[in-house]
Amino acid sequence: MVDRTDIEAAAARIGGYIRHTPSYEVRPGLWFKLELLQHSGSFKARGAFNRILTAAEAGQLPEAGVVAASGGNAGLGVAYAAARLGVRAEVFVPVTAPATKVAKLREYGAVVHQHGREYAEAYAASAIRVAETGALFVHAYDQPEIVAGQGTVGLELPEADTVVVAVGGGGLVGGIAAAAGDRARIVAVEPVGAPTLHAALAAGRPVDVPVDSVAADALGARRIGAIAFDLVVGHRVESVLVTDEAIVEARRRLWHEHRIAVEHGAAAAFAGFELLDDPGRTAVVLCGANTDPATLYAEPAHAAG
Incomplete structure (x- = not known):
């Protein structure tokens, strides 16, 4: 289990490498946490730095470097962190990962x-590699160092009654729940097509689900992480489903x-929200900006898997 002490330690470890992203007050009582401004375009850099730096501190960072599997954002976080730290990185992504x-x-x-065509298939290939x-595996969401790193977002939030966060594999919502404890209501949001x-x-336990959503490149995990599941249950996180049409709008x-x-x-x-x-x-956590700006004016066709 990951707790607030682990998250505070992660914040101290990665503080010199990540951005303390701002929270923008949209109107009285509503903030957008602009984590899309994080290095690599999403919160994933936090966990990647924490995982790699923890291994380096323990003398357990192999010469082969690091390997990651990702729908896109986790790989970007790992690639960015590895580049900053001078570590070799290999990243496995599905063929459906956005070209950007x-x-x-x-x-x-x-x-x-x-x-x-799915994160799960890229993950299987990465395990073989x-x-x-003998490279260090940096999981997209289900390692203690990853969850603790992602949870540092929770230390930067404004004082709020409710925190709303999107869920793929669960590293971010699990980490935020651990950071917030019982000080805020945590609402986890998922696409109907990737619940x-x-x-x-x-x-009552992590199970595989089919993945079919316009948000699958970021929220395309087939199964919630075991660490995140325990944290979500322990902190009574609420689950909300939204349609692809609502996401696009x-x-x-x-x-x-x-x-x-x-x-x-x-x-x-x-x-x-x-x-x-x-x-x-x-506080609504806006967690990623790795998108093609052209599609902001004309939405792409529905992207399955």
């Missing part, structure tokens, strides 16, 4: 491998009303 994310991975100097090379947390809560509104350009995964949190009754003082 793949191009940025290569720009950061990572070796990119594309396998399968780790066995071959990893919602299904796990119904089953939320993304459009963020751009047209606030000139904030986010990917669909980040827009899911705002879509979920719109469904809440009387949330009180609320």
Whole structure:
């Protein structure tokens, strides 16, 4: 289990490498936490730095470097962190990963491998590579160092009654729940077409779900992480589902009303906020900006898997 002490230690460890991103008060009592301004375009750099630096401190960072599997954002965080730290990185992504994310991975100097149409298939290929090379595996969401790193977002939030955050594999919501404790209501938002947390809560344990959503490149995990699930249950996190249509509309509104350009995964949190009754003082975490700006004016066709 990850707790606030682990998150505070992570904040001290990665503080010189990440941005303390601002919270923008949209109107009285509503803030957008602008984590889309983080290095690599999403919160994922936090966990990546914490995982790699922790291994380095323990003398457990191999010469083969690091390997990651990702729908895009986790790989970008790992690639960026590895580049800053002078570590070799290989990143496995599905063939459906957006071209903008793949191009940025290569720009950061990572070796990119594309396998399968879902994150789960890229993950399987990455596991084989780790066995071959002995590289350090940096999980997208289900390692203590990753969850603690992502949880540092929770230390930077304004005082709020409710925190709304999108969920893929659960590293961010789990970390924020651990950081916030019982000081705020945490609402986890997922696409109807990728309900990893919602299904796990119904089953009482993490279970596989099909993935079919416009936000699948960021929220495309097939199963919630075990660490996140335990934290979510322990902190009584609420689960909300939103349709792809609501996600697309939320993304459009963020751009047209606030000139904030986010990917669909980040827009899911705002879509979920719109469904809440009387949330009180609320912080909505806008977690990623790795998107093609052209699609802010003309939405792309539905992207399955």
